[in-house]
Amino acid sequence: MTGVRKTVIVGGGTAGWMAAAAIARAIGTEHHEVCLIESDAIGTVGVGEATIPPIQDFNAFLGIDEDDFIRETKATFKLGIEFVNWRAPGHSYFHPFGVYGRDFDGIPFQHFMLRGLKDGVAADYGLYNLETVAARAGTFARTAKGQTVGYAYHFDAGLYANYLRRYAERRGVKRIEGEITDVTLKPDDGFIRSVTLKNGTVVTGDFFIDCSGFRGLLIEQALKTGYEDWSKWLPADRAVAVPCSAPSSDILPYTRSTARDAGWQWRIPLQHRIGNGYVFSSAFISEGAATDALMANLDGEALAEPRVLKFVTGRRRQSWVKNCVALGLSSGFLEPLESTSIHLIHAAVIRLLGMYPKSGFVPAAIDRFNREMEADYTTVKDFLIGHYHVTERDDTPFWAYCRNYEIPDSLKARLELYRSCGQVMPTVLELFKDTNWFAILMGQGLVPDDYHTIADRLPDDELRLRLDEVRRQVAARLADLPHHAGYIAKIITP
Numbered sequence: 001m002t003g004v005r006k007t008v009i010v011g012g013g014t015a016g017w018m019a020a021a022a023i024a025r026a027i028g029t030e031h032h033e034v035c036l037i038e039s040d041a042i043g044t045v046g047v048g049e050a051t052i053p054p055i056q057d058f059n060a061f062l063g064i065d066e067d068d069f070i071r072e073t074k075a076t077f078k079l080g081i082e083f084v085n086w087r088a089p090g091h092s093y094f095h096p097f098g099v100y101g102r103d104f105d106g107i108p109f110q111h112f113m114l115r116g117l118k119d120g121v122a123a124d125y126g127l128y129n130l131e132t133v134a135a136r137a138g139t140f141a142r143t144a145k146g147q148t149v150g151y152a153y154h155f156d157a158g159l160y161a162n163y164l165r166r167y168a169e170r171r172g173v174k175r176i177e178g179e180i181t182d183v184t185l186k187p188d189d190g191f192i193r194s195v196t197l198k199n200g201t202v203v204t205g206d207f208f209i210d211c212s213g214f215r216g217l218l219i220e221q222a223l224k225t226g227y228e229d230w231s232k233w234l235p236a237d238r239a240v241a242v243p244c245s246a247p248s249s250d251i252l253p254y255t256r257s258t259a260r261d262a263g264w265q266w267r268i269p270l271q272h273r274i275g276n277g278y279v280f281s282s283a284f285i286s287e288g289a290a291t292d293a294l295m296a297n298l299d300g301e302a303l304a305e306p307r308v309l310k311f312v313t314g315r316r317r318q319s320w321v322k323n324c325v326a327l328g329l330s331s332g333f334l335e336p337l338e339s340t341s342i343h344l345i346h347a348a349v350i351r352l353l354g355m356y357p358k359s360g361f362v363p364a365a366i367d368r369f370n371r372e373m374e375a376d377y378t379t380v381k382d383f384l385i386g387h388y389h390v391t392e393r394d395d396t397p398f399w400a401y402c403r404n405y406e407i408p409d410s411l412k413a414r415l416e417l418y419r420s421c422g423q424v425m426p427t428v429l430e431l432f433k434d435t436n437w438f439a440i441l442m443g444q445g446l447v448p449d450d451y452h453t454i455a456d457r458l459p460d461d462e463l464r465l466r467l468d469e470v471r472r473q474v475a476a477r478l479a480d481l482p483h484h485a486g487y488i489a490k491i492i493t494p
Contacts, residue, residue, distance in 0.1 A: 003206070003358065003359050003360070004032070004206040004207050004356075004357045004358055004359070004360075005031075005032060005033060005206055006032070006033040006034075006035070006204070006205045006206050006207070007023060007032065007033070007034045007035075007205060007206070007207045007208075007209065008035055008036075008037065008195065008203055008204075008205035008207070008208050008209070009034070009035070009036040009037070009208075009209045009211055010037050010180060010195065010208060010209065010210050010211060010212050010217060010218055011036075011037070011038055011210070011211035011212040011213060011217070011330070012036060012038030012161060012165070012175075012211070013038075013157075013161050013211065013213070013328070014157050014160060014161050014164075014328065014342060014345065015211040015327045015328025015329070015330070015345045016036055016038060016161075016209075016211035016327075016328075017036070017161045017162075017164035017165045017168060018058070018164060018327075018342075018345050018346065018349055019209050019211060019327055019345075019349050019352075020034060020036050020164070020165075020168040020173045021062055021164040021167045021168045021171075021173075022058075022061070022062070022349045022350070022353060023173075023353070023356075024167075024168050024171035024172060024173050025061065025062050025063070025171065026353045026356075027353070027356060028171075028172070029171060029172030029173060030172070033174070034168075034172070034173045034174070035173065035174040035175070035176055035203065035205075036168070036173060036174070036175050036176065037175075037176045037178060037180060037195065037197070037203060038175065038176075038177070039177065039178055039179040040177065041179060042179060049154055049155060049156065049157050049268045049270065049275045050078060050081075050152070050153075050154050050255045050266070050268050050275075050336065050339040051078065051152040051153050051154070051155070051339055051342050051343065052097070052152045052338070052339050052340065052343050052431075053097050053150055053151065053152045054343055054346060054347075055152055055153060055342060055343065055346065056151075056152070057346075058346045058349075058350075061350075062164075062167065064167070067491050069155075069163065070153075070488070070491050070492070071491065071492055072159060072163050073153075073155035073156050073159040073160045073163055074155060074156045074159060074270045074271040074272050075153045075154060075155035075156075075270070075271070076153065076154045076155075076251050076253065076269055076270055076271060076484070076488055077140050077142075077151050077152075077153060077154075077253050077484065077487075077488070078097075078151060078152045078153055078154050078253060078254055078255060078339075079096060079097060079098075079131040079132075079134055079135045079140065079149070079150070079151055079253045079254050080094055080095050080096040080097050080131050080132070080135060080150075080254050080255075081094070081095045081254060081255045081256070081257055081338070081339070082094050082095075082135065082254055082255070082256045082257070083095065083257050083259075083387070083440075083443060084256060084257065084258040084259065085258055085259035085260075086257070086259045086264075086387060086391060086393075086443070086444060087391060087392055087393070087443060087444050087445045088391075088392045088393055088445075089393070089395065093126075093439070093442070093443030093444075094126060094132045094135060094136075094254070094439070094443070095338075095436065095439045095440055095443065096126075096129045096130075096131035096132045096135070096150065096439060097131050097150035097151060097152060098129055098130055098131040098149065098150030099129070099150075099435050100113060100125065100128045100129045100435060100438075101113070101128045101129075101467075101470040102470070104458075104466065105454050105457065106454070107452045107454050107455065108423070108434055108435065108438075109128065109470070110125075110422060110423075110434065110435065110438045110451075111422055111423075111451040111452040111454070111455040112451075112455050112458070112463060112466065112467065113125050113128060113467070114422050114448060114451040114455070115451050115455045115456065115463065116463060116464075116467050118451075119460070119463075121460070121463065121464045121467065122467050123467075123471065125442065127471050127474060127475075128467070128470050128471060128474060129474065130144065130149060130150075130474050130477050130478060131149065131150050131151075133474060133475070133478050134149070134253065134478055134481055135252075135253055135254045137478060137481070138250070138252060138253065138483060138484055138485075139253070139478065139481035139482060139483055139484055140253040140481060140482070140484040140487050141480070141481045141482060141487060144477040144478070144480040144481050145476060145477045145480050147477065149481075151253075152339070154255065154268045154269060154270055154275075155270065156270060156272075176197075176201075176203065178197035178198060178199060178201060179197060179198040180195045180196065180197060180198075180212075180217060181196055181197065181198050182195065182196040183195050183196075183217065183218060183221070183222040184196065184202075185222065185223075189322070190223075190322060191322045191323045192205070192208045192218060192222065192223075192322070192323055192324055195208075195218075206323065206357075207323050207324075207325075207357060208323060208324045208325075209324070209325050209326075209327060210324055210325065210326040210327065210330040210331075211326075211327050211328050211330060212330050213328070213329045213330060214311060214329050214330075214333065215330075216316065216326060216330045217330075218324050218326070218330075219316055219319075219321060219324055219326035219330050219331070220316065220330075222324075223321045223322065223324060225316045225317055225318050225321050225326075226316070226317040226318075227312070227314055227315070227316055227317065228314045228315050228316075228317055229312055229313075229314045230313045230314040230315075230334075230381055231312055231313050231314065232405065233313075233381070233385045233388075233405065233407065233408065234313040234334070234335060234381070234384060234385065234388070235281040235283065235284075235398075235401065235402070236263050236279045236280055236281050236313070236335055237281060237282055237283075237310065237311060237312060237313070238279075238280050238281070238282050238287060238290065238308060238309065238310055238311070239277050239278065239279045239280070239308070239309045239311070239335075240277060240278050240280075240287065240290050240291045240294050240306050240307070240308045240309075241275070241276065241277035241306065241307055241309065242276055242277070242294065242295070242298070242302050242303075242304060242305070242306040242307070243273045243274065243275055243276065243302070243303045243304055244273065244274050244276055244298040244299060244300040244301060244302050244303055245273060245274070245300035245301045245303060246269060246270075246273055246274040246299060246300050247300075249485050250485060251269045251271070251484055251485045251488060252267075252269050252484070253484040255267065255268055255339065257337060258297075259393070259399075260278060260280070260293060261284075261285065261293070261396045261398060262280045262281050262284035262285035262290070262396065262397075262398040263278060263279045263280035263281060263284075263285075263290075263398065264278070264279055264337065265277065265278045265279075265293075265294060265297060266279070266336065267299070271488060271492070273303055274298075274299055274300060276294060276297075276298055277294070277336075278290050278291075278293060278294040279335050279336070279337070281398055284396070284397055284398040284401075285398075287308050291306050291308070294306065311333050311335075312333070313333055313334060313335060313381075314332060314333065315331065315332030315333075315373075315374070315377045316330070316331055316332055318370050319331045319332075319348065319369065319370055319373040319374075320366045320369045320370055320373075321366075322361070323357075323361055325348075325352060325369075327345055327348050327349065327352075328341070328344075328345045329341075331344070331348065331373065332344075332377055334377065334380055334381060334384060335384065337384050337387060338380070338383060338384060338387075338432075340380050340431070343431065344376060344377070344380070347373075347376055347431075348373060348376075351369060351372060351373070352369070355368065355369055372429070375429070375430075376431070378410065379426070379430050379431060379432065380431060380432070381408075382408060382410055382411040382414065383431075383432045383436070383437070383440070385407055385408070385411055386411065386414075386415070386437070386440055386441065386444070387440060387444065388402040389402055389403060389405070389407050389411075390415070390440075390441060390444040390445070390446050391403055391444055391445070392445050414437070415441075415446070418437060418441055418446070418448055419446070419448055419449055420448070420449060420450060421448060421449075421450055421451065421452060422438070422448035422450065422451045422452065423437075423438075423452070424437045
């Protein structure tokens, strides 16, 4: 190969247009042709409406004005996720995007909280985190008392894809309307040569990015990569979704996840509606019963007919094969419990830009990309399994199954470490840090046996003073925050 002069993106939606926008921004289209093929006749999943904080970095990389983005995508702000009925029926807890307190003597604040809780001098640990108390109060601002608040967004995924499409097309990305009917491989090396559209048009390329969704048109149907099935640990294989109406005066600044008999229900508040869905296992409940349960638990009038999505949790055995990279659902699927779907696209796109082929395809770079994507998916998988497995629930067959199945060795090691000293020691590149694991595992009812030994160095009186000071600082910052709906309204009508 003499060089990579043309990249063909197969499929639009969030993944396709995130890739197109990022390539146009980073590499440009002056000397490198970028085209995206999508068909209006083929729908997208379009329910990935909740995100995590790194999405801010992606938008900033593109140079997107945040207020413009909020207006155009009907977005709201997200401080974290409330989990209802996960530990036990009637119990709830919050996974915030910000940290608890501040680190002391080189160790995370959670260890001082754990000591305080054991000694009876610490209050509800949520009081040491601004995002938690702000979510409870329904308030939000991007800064409070001059300090940044941890947040992400809820947005309309279809509007976001259209927003990125306009961005990419202004920068030279060419959109081709059409449905692909055939993929041609080179006979000598098995690389993709071209794709053929239903109307007979042949589109050639040097580099192909598969954003075709669950079917994996290139990565699986053409290149036969194989799929690693994780459904024995994440048994949900269906989701029924429906939007409903919502009052604009009461927009919650967080996602809610409510455990149901055979899975869980999401609630995602946007400016113009609430997104709802029931993620469930068809081995434990029928599609009809799941749909009925969802429709009976809406906060407003349904705005469309409910639709059922089918999936198998897992990942492609390789995300990059020959001259093809899979992004989004083509690469794998981990249910939206922690809103990681769009982040995994973001992480793959940024990683891809750093390894983008120029004069040819380097096996070492491809191997590195695949190893890092495997690590991303595996660590998120373990984090999600923790929600299901670490529970007191066994009141339905689904929850009894989740509580008692054999978990991966990698998660066993993390849980053993956490039980012993209240930390999991994630690597630098891992998405979820000690604070995230602490929020989930404590919320699910797993209290560590001990904490870091440095936390014992503080005298009792000083520990009490430090804990009290953190709570006072959080309360002072909370007083600075306006009502979330009012904050959104000022952005919409500046």
